[in-house]
Amino acid sequence: MVAKLRLPRLLSAVVMCSLAPAVANDPPPPWEALETEYGPLKIREFGPAEGPLAVLIHGMKDSEQIRNEWNEVARRLAAASFHVLVPDFHSAPSPLRPGRLSGEVVRELFPTLCTRNHMIPSRYKSVIRPKAIVMGKSWGARMAAEVAALDDIVAVGLVVPSLGDQDQAQSLLSKIQGRVMVGLVEDDEVLDFVSTREKIKGASGGRDFEWIEVKSGGHRVVPEFVAPLVQFAESARELFVHGGEL
Numbered sequence: 001m002v003a004k005l006r007l008p009r010l011l012s013a014v015v016m017c018s019l020a021p022a023v024a025n026d027p028p029p030p031w032e033a034l035e036t037e038y039g040p041l042k043i044r045e046f047g048p049a050e051g052p053l054a055v056l057i058h059g060m061k062d063s064e065q066i067r068n069e070w071n072e073v074a075r076r077l078a079a080a081s082f083h084v085l086v087p088d089f090h091s092a093p094s095p096l097r098p099g100r101l102s103g104e105v106v107r108e109l110f111p112t113l114c115t116r117n118h119m120i121p122s123r124y125k126s127v128i129r130p131k132a133i134v135m136g137k138s139w140g141a142r143m144a145a146e147v148a149a150l151d152d153i154v155a156v157g158l159v160v161p162s163l164g165d166q167d168q169a170q171s172l173l174s175k176i177q178g179r180v181m182v183g184l185v186e187d188d189e190v191l192d193f194v195s196t197r198e199k200i201k202g203a204s205g206g207r208d209f210e211w212i213e214v215k216s217g218g219h220r221v222v223p224e225f226v227a228p229l230v231q232f233a234e235s236a237r238e239l240f241v242h243g244g245e246l
Helices: 007-018 071-079 103-114 139-147 166-174 193-203 223-235
Strands: 003-006 032-036 039-046 053-057 083-088 132-137 153-159 179-185 210-214
Touching (some): 039 071, 053 071, 053 103, 053 139, 071 083, 071 223, 153 223, 166 193, 179 223, 210 223
Parallel strands (some): 003 210, 053 132, 153 179
Antiparallel strands (some): 032 039
16 A cells, blocks of 8 residues: 655645744755765764754765755754754765765765764664664665665655666665655656656555655755655654663
8 A cells, every 4th residue: 555645735744844943044064074984975964963863865966956955854854853964975985976886885884974973872882773764866765775775774765766677676675674755756857757656666565655746846856845754754753762772
């Protein structure tokens, strides 16, 4: 069974997010360098480091618009006390750049990103790994799906996801451990709406994905996605439980 979240039913979520502080015009945080085994990776951080971790991954095109595409979602999540990381893979060392970054490498890299999060007290970090939500757009959605194979990922948001052919989509989606939300745009000029939707439904294995489908906006994180994605993250907050060791 597929759960649908159509525009007329988004009103309550939109109202909920509209009550948050008006932060859309605030400049994003500065880029900072995170040292990895491949070299420095630029990241932006939003929200308190002690909050539940959310990592948002940009699309394939190397442009400032693509780097900034997740900013409004990040601001809204930060206002809800999430700790949000937005990496810039376009300016990263060669093995981490779009087109070269593999699923294996992005999964190996993820614990390094998690070191910025302090939801787990430092005295427990050697034995407990932080949980996280991952969201990605287009190529970034594929990378998010790769990361979501990890046991510690409680939820994944796939926005206009470029997942390859049916077999590749099946391989990716079958390994996801947590909840899934998919966002599609009917006039997407890069992905065919109908065939992409059918491919994902066919590869879901009957899992109850949540769906956001909007009429227009193209191949991007459209404004209509912001409130539902934040609400989706809020609904997964209860899954950030790290056991009795704490």
